[in-house]
Amino acid sequence: MATYPAFPTLSGQKVTVDWLMNNPVVIHRTMRTLAQQRLIGDRLLTGRVDLTGSGAVIFGVSQGLFPSRAAERISPNGEYPLTDDGPETPASAVTDKWGLSTEVPQEMIARNRMDVVQRKITKLVNQVVFQFDALVLSAIATAVTQTQAASAAWNTTNADPFLDLMLAGAVSDTLNMGYEVDVVALSPTYFARAVAAAKIIERMPREGDSSLVVTGRMIQVAGLTFLKSTNLPAGVNVMVADSTQLGSIATERIGGPGWSGTPDVVETKVEPLQGVDGFRIYCRKVAVPMVQEPGAAVKVTGA
Numbered sequence: 022m023a024t025y026p027a028f029p030t031l032s033g034q035k036v037t038v039d040w041l042m043n044n045p046v047v048i049h050r051t052m053r054t055l056a057q058q059r060l061i062g063d064r065l066l067t068g069r070v071d072l073t074g075s076g077a078v079i080f081g082v083s084q085g086l087f088p089s090r091a092a093e094r095i096s097p098n099g100e101y102p103l104t105d106d107g108p109e110t111p112a113s114a115v116t117d118k119w120g121l122s123t124e125v126p127q128e129m130i131a132r133n134r135m136d137v138v139q140r141k142i143t144k145l146v147n148q149v150v151f152q153f154d155a156l157v158l159s160a161i162a163t164a165v166t167q168t169q170a171a172s173a174a175w176n177t178t179n180a181d182p183f184l185d186l187m188l189a190g191a192v193s194d195t196l197n198m199g200y201e202v203d204v205v206a207l208s209p210t211y212f213a214r215a216v217a218a219a220k221i222i223e224r225m226p227r228e229g230d231s232s233l234v235v236t237g238r239m240i241q242v243a244g245l246t247f248l249k250s251t252n253l254p255a256g257v258n259v260m261v262a263d264s265t266q267l268g269s270i271a272t273e274r275i276g277g278p279g280w281s282g283t284p285d286v287v288e289t290k291v292e293p294l295q296g297v298d299g300f301r302i303y304c305r306k307v308a309v310p311m312v313q314e315p316g317a318a319v320k321v322t323g324a
Contacts, residue, residue: 060150060154061154061206062153062158062161062270062310063270064204064248065161065204065264066157066161066264066267066310066311067264067265068269069269069271069272070269070270070272070311071272072271072272073274073275077113077114078113078271079112080111080112080114080311081111082109082110082111082112082164082312082313082314083109083110087197087199088104088105089104089106090102090103090104114271114310114311116272116307116309117307117308117309119307119308120306121148121303122145122303122304123142123144124294124299124300125141141302145304146304149287149304151252153306153308154250155252156310157270157310158250158257160310160312161262161268161318162253162260162320164312164315165262165312167192167318168320168322169191169192169320169321170321170322171185171321171324172185172188174324175214175218175324176214180214180324182218183218183242183243185259186242186259186261186321187243189320190202193261193316193318193319199266200263200266200314200317201263202245202261202262202319203244203245203246203262203264203265204245204246204247204248204262204263205245205247205248205259205260205261206248206250206253206259206262207247207249207250207253208251208258209249209250211324212247212249214324215247258321259320259324262318263314263317263318266317267314267315267317267318268313268314269310269313270309271308271309271311272284272308274307277290280303280305284308285308287304288304288307289302289303289304290303
């Protein structure tokens with residue numbers, strides 16, 4: 022069976038639009054694959070919190086990885102000192118339901134216009150997923166206040182993106198909170214400038230068919246995974262982060278008849294239109310971003 026979103030064949034016969042409309046699980050798998058290809062917010066906020074049954078949570082911001090008290094030397098039969106988790110700022114999060122639907126007229130089903138249906142599904146998923154991804158990145162950019170000035174603008178001959186990223190990571194390191202940056206989020210223009218930088222290219226492996234020189238794709242440099250996104254908010258073009266500590270995405274499973282999938286990606290439903298010929302495809306995401314450790318990320322300014 023072919024990989025989604027390419028449509029499969031069954032018993033040697035092409036899948037029809039009619040079959041697709043009557044198999045909502047296949048619709049969900051198609052949407053899920055499209056969604057997973059277009060997100061970077063969930064790669065920055067890697068924690069997952071299930072708010073099913075409540076839809077809300079109160080959490081601590083900037084807890085860090087160490088308690089408020091240092092370990093002490095204990096004498097024989099001495100009492101162990103008691104510590105707490107350290108100061109933290111309480112914050113709350115409430116899930117929102119983001120959704121959209123589209124209709125497939127019976128005429129498209131009868132004429133087997135799979136290309137039109139595929140475009141409708143793609144647009145539906147793009148809107149829901151891109152909008153939530155932009156929300157996640159905006160929440161991160163708002164919460165993160167630490168900055169590191171670039172040594173020079175990245176479009177000049179004196180630019181050194183590699184040094185700028187290392188210095189940005191050092192800002193989080195010096196907090197001594199256990200952060201270790203492992204990702205870089207860049208807008209497309211700055212991703213291109215980073216890829217073209219000589220000091221980054223010379224640190225990339227040249228052997229094999231998957232090297233940067235051959236493919237133009239950057240996987241990792243000095244332990245940093247590069248992520249390109251058009252959803253970074255205005256004024257934020259480069260940001261480094263510890264994706265294991267920065268925060269979480271909280272989801273809620275609200276259920277309902279006919280819905281397929283899980284809220285961590287997208288949920289979908291297909292149902293016949295009432296009173297007219299055709300079907301309606303629904304897509305929703307019930308979630309909210311939680312930035313729990315803003316100190317785990319640093320914006321690079323002046324690049």
